[in-house]
Amino acid sequence: MTKKISLPRGTADILPDEIAAWQNLETTARTILKNYRYQEIRTPVFEETGLFVRSLGGASDVVQKQMLNLSSMKEVSETSLKNEGLSLRPEATASIVRSYIQNSFDKKESLSKLYYIGPMFRGERPQKGRLRQFHQIGVEAIGPNSSIPSLDAEIIALSVHLLTSFGLKDLKLKINSLGTKEDKEKFSGLLREQLRKNISSLCEDCQQRFDRNVFRILDCKNEGCKKIVAGLSLGQTHLSKLSQDYFSEVKKALELWNVPYEVSPTLVRGLDYYTHTIFEISHKALGSQDALGAGGRYNGLVGELGGNNVGAIGFALGMERILLVKSKETVKSSLEVFIVYHKESMGLNYTKSSAESPQEYTAQHAKEFGALMETEAYKEAFVLLNNIRKIGISADMSYFPASMKSQMRLADKLGAKRVIIIGENELKENVVMLKDMEKGTQEKILLDKICEVLK
Numbered sequence: 001m002t003k004k005i006s007l008p009r010g011t012a013d014i015l016p017d018e019i020a021a022w023q024n025l026e027t028t029a030r031t032i033l034k035n036y037r038y039q040e041i042r043t044p045v046f047e048e049t050g051l052f053v054r055s056l057g058g059a060s061d062v063v064q065k066q067m068l069n070l071s072s073m074k075e076v077s078e079t080s081l082k083n084e085g086l087s088l089r090p091e092a093t094a095s096i097v098r099s100y101i102q103n104s105f106d107k108k109e110s111l112s113k114l115y116y117i118g119p120m121f122r123g124e125r126p127q128k129g130r131l132r133q134f135h136q137i138g139v140e141a142i143g144p145n146s147s148i149p150s151l152d153a154e155i156i157a158l159s160v161h162l163l164t165s166f167g168l169k170d171l172k173l174k175i176n177s178l179g180t181k182e183d184k185e186k187f188s189g190l191l192r193e194q195l196r197k198n199i200s201s202l203c204e205d206c207q208q209r210f211d212r213n214v215f216r217i218l219d220c221k222n223e224g225c226k227k228i229v230a231g232l233s234l235g236q237t238h239l240s241k242l243s244q245d246y247f248s249e250v251k252k253a254l255e256l257w258n259v260p261y262e263v264s265p266t267l268v269r270g271l272d273y274y275t276h277t278i279f280e281i282s283h284k285a286l287g288s289q290d291a292l293g294a295g296g297r298y299n300g301l302v303g304e305l306g307g308n309n310v311g312a313i314g315f316a317l318g319m320e321r322i323l324l325v326k327s328k329e330t331v332k333s334s335l336e337v338f339i340v341y342h343k344e345s346m347g348l349n350y351t352k353s354s355a356e357s358p359q360e361y362t363a364q365h366a367k368e369f370g371a372l373m374e375t376e377a378y379k380e381a382f383v384l385l386n387n388i389r390k391i392g393i394s395a396d397m398s399y400f401p402a403s404m405k406s407q408m409r410l411a412d413k414l415g416a417k418r419v420i421i422i423g424e425n426e427l428k429e430n431v432v433m434l435k436d437m438e439k440g441t442q443e444k445i446l447l448d449k450i451c452e453v454l455k
């Protein structure tokens with residue numbers, strides 16, 4: 001037998017019976033985002049690798065271990081700094097900033113409020129809630145008028161509003177401030193100072209992180225490292241007075257909007273571009289990969305990527321993780337009408353073996369289908385199906401010869417609200433039966449009036 005091809009590790013098919021849950025998330029998100037005046041932006045799923053290296057940081061885990069390069073596409077633009085090729089986007093903030101600069105958004109408006117929904121790619125070791133292709137709903141507010149504490153509060157509140165509107169409860173919101181670039185440097189110095197005495201007790205990864213990316217030690221999942229981190233005494237001493245004041249105003253604004261939060265001095269983010277306010281929303285049902293979404297301010301990034309020095313803040317929510325927490329929502333398709341034709345009177349003998357799973361249309365099928373098409377019931381059902389769909393009502397029927405019983409079973413499985421039964425005898429009187437599947441009632445309707453009645 002030919003070997004079957006499976007989907008790549010860390011990816012997933014989103015099957016028809018799961019799609020309603022995805023579409024619900026997307027529709028709810030779009031409505032809420034519009035109310036906050038965010039507009040959708042779509043950027044390519046791959047970009048020059050250099051964009052991510054410069055934005056997320058060469059020492060970040062994402063760049064070090066998770067970038068998925070497109071080895072067959074080497075060409076890069078003339079503006080590329082290094083010839084690093086192209087990569088699938090591990091996140092979208094860098095792409096949005098690239099587009100913001102390229103399209104001179106800052107010349108058009110003082111605050112650009114953008115959102116995106118789409119797939120991201122990270123070559124991670126797959127596990128529950130951690131995929132190689134996953135999807136995010138993300139928001140970025142960028143522009144000369146973006147460095148204002150009320151916008152930080154809006155962004156945080158919006159992420160919580162989205163999650164609660166998806167029906168999620170028991171969310172945990174943690175916030176922290178990294179301060180300016182200089183404050184961040186002070187913070188990493190402070191961390192190294194406190195961790196140095198325990199360096200040999202850290203896990204192998206963290207020992208490397210000590211010089212390369214000391215912040216990552218704070219969210220290491222290793223039990224030994226967690227214990228050491230719990231013993232650290234970190235406050236907000238690394239923050240300048242101005243950064244501390246900014247963070248206080250953010251907290252006050254959150255309180256005005258009644259957004260419950262917890263300040264967590266050990267909260268850091270894995271990507272280099274963050275400054276000032278950072279936050280993460282988690283849910284205990286997710287286990288070790290418990291972040292439903294995260295974000296923060298990234299005031300230096302637009303300038304570092306060649307744009308004007310404008311501030312920015314944003315977040316992204318992981319759609320797979322949201323759906324993992326939500327109880328599995330399998331919504332039946334909303335079919336309005338299913339048409340059943342009465343086969344008993346047709347004298348068909350589409351044999352079971354030929355009807356089971358015919359790969360090819362055989363001469364036998366041709367003969368049997370020809371006979372089926374000759375029956376008034378099938379022909380009328382087929383014509384009516386087309387007419388119903390044309391008046392904007394969803395409808396279906398079984399093209400394959402099937403017993404009345406199995407056609408009714410299919411109607412039920414598809415969640416049809418109404419069933420039209422077309423029988424040879426009824427057709428002689430020019431009527432069909434209309435069955436209301438919810439009420440269980442049935443009435444005779446004139447064939448030429450059925451579309452009117454359905455409407």
Ligand code: HAM
Pocket residue numbers: 090091092093122124129130131132133134135136138139140291292293294295296297298313314315316317318319320321
């Ligand atoms: P992030 O923390 O890397 O931030 O990802 C945001 C969310 O995406 C995570 O909290 C998680 O729900 C989901 N996520 C991340 N990686 C995976 C994965 N491998 N499998 C499944 N879900 C995953 C960012 O991406 C930033 N761009 C957020 C941001 C926007 N900051 C400012 N603006």
